[in-house]
Every structure is written in C-alpha cells, then in structure tokens.
Amino acid sequence: MAGVSIQNVEKTFGATRVIHGIDIEIEDGAFVILVGPSGCGKSTLLRIIAGLEDVTSGAIKIGGVEVNDMAPKDRDIAMVFQNYGLYPHMTVAQNMGFALKLSGISKAEIAERVGNAADILNLTPLLDRYPKQLSGGQRQRVAMGRAIVRDPQVFLFDEPLSNLDAKLRVQMRAEIKQLHQRLKVTTVYVTHDQIEAMTMADVIVVMHDGVVKQAGSPLELYDRPANLFVAGFIGSPS
Ligand code: ADP
Ligand code: MG
Secondary structure (H helix, E strand, O other): OEEEEEEEEEEEEOOEEEEEEEEEEEEOOOEEEEEOOOOOOHHHHHHHHHOOOOOOEEEEEEOOEEOOOOOHHHOOEEEEOOOOOOOOOOOHHHHHHHHHHHOOOOHHHHHHHHHHHHHHOOOHHHOOOOHHHOOHHHHHHHHHHHHHOOOOOEEEEEOOOOOOOHHHHHHHHHHHHHHHHHHOOEEEEEEOOHHHHHHHOOEEEEEEOOEEEEEEOHHHHHHOOOOHHHHHHHHOOO
16 A cells, blocks of 8 residues: 555645646655755645645545545644754753644653654753754754654655755765664655755655656666656756
8 A cells, every 4th residue: 555645636826836736656665755946846745745735636645545634633644844843942852742742642651752762863862952952963853853753654854954064964864764764654755956866765756847757766767867857957966
C-alpha cells in the first residue's frame, strides 16, 4: 500500500491555478524529494498533504485512506518547517513534548518518547536548554525531534536546511538520511536545491509551474532526463 497518494490534485488561489492535476504515488517508507524553482508549487503541495490547504479537486490518501476532509491534527503526519517554529519560552524537552501533551498523552509516556528521540538526535545533554542557547544545527534537530516523538506515518519537510550555512547543510543532509534509514518513515521533502535532491532522494519529483516534469531515481533523472527542463535543472549549479 502506498504511503501517500496524490491523485489528480489541482489547486487554485482565486483565479490562479498553481497546481495542475498532479499525480504522485509515494511508496511506504520512501524518501521522496519535490524539487523545482521557487514558486512552482512545492510548498502548496506539501501543505495540501498536511491538510493546511484544501485541494480544489483531486484526492490525497495517507496509508490508503482518503484524508481530504480530515483536519491537520487528525492526519498521521508531522511537518518540519524552514524556520523550525520552536517556542522560545520552552526548553528543548518541553518543545519536543508539547504536541503530545496537547493530545493528552501521559507524562511518563511523554518523558519516554522525548528521551528516545533525544537519544537518536544527540540532544540528551541539551534537554534543559532554551532555543536561544542552541546553534542552528541543534535547533534543526529539535524541530526533527518534535516530529519524531509523534511517531507519525509520514514526515513532511519544507526546505528544512535553507537557514543553515553550507557546511552545516552538508552535515544535516547526512543526519536526516541516517534518521530515515533508522526509522523508515515515509518522507516527503521539499527543496529548491538540486544537489540536495540528488544526494538525498530515493525518488525525485521535478516540478515546474504546477506540473510534474519527471519523477524517478536520481540516476534515472541524471542519465535519462525526460525533457530540457529536467536536464537544465538537474545539470545547473545550485
Ligand atoms: P514553492 O514552494 O515551490 O516556492 P509555493 O507553493 O509557495 O511555491 O507557491 C506556488 C504559487 O502559489 C506561487 O505563485 C505563490 O505566489 C502562490 N501562492 C502560494 N500560496 C498562496 C496563497 N495563500 N494565496 C495566493 N497565492 C499563493
Ligand atoms: Mg516553498
């Protein structure tokens, strides 16, 4: 069963159509990257999967179940944003446990899940710190920790590394891939950076102006680009 199905999805804002009938089947456990130039509709598609935007037409399925009418909090997903969205007045542990507290999970269970996630992400010594006392990479890890503790079926990442410097970006790419290999959670990851896509994805979906130009493994796209757009995009320096 597919992890996430995007079926003939269209999205208009007012009179402007920004997603033109997109179909993508994402297998359970896959690491799929949506890549394309700024404004091509990547974030909109991710927000549609998360339930933060409605579809104009078409369907989203998660684990085979249509979720079009399901509120974001009821979807079995966790999203990591570009700006992390950490709460400045909460410690690392509180940031990681907050969503669990809201959903009525017991203190003991929260402590256990936060402890496990901190262990995986090397955050254990930092659990009592506040976000302003952390480096960019550490904040990024806390944002991932908040997603992991929810134990979702699907992770959604929207340009999670774009606020980091080049060196840290390379390190975090490797950390996110290791995390995926360990947890095997279906991941949909958005970036405009083709190097990130080529080095991290199982499957790359190249988007342009609200359509899919090609979907395939990094090697397929590199060896057999389906059109000039894909060839140019994959081949150009970031
Ligand atoms: P990307 O993430 O690929 O840069 P977006 O999905 O953010 O692209 O945006 C795709 C297009 O949809 C852009 O032209 C953007 O201006 C437009 N758009 C996104 N959100 C809204 C909105 N809430 N209202 C109107 N237009 C929007
Ligand atoms: Mg975007």
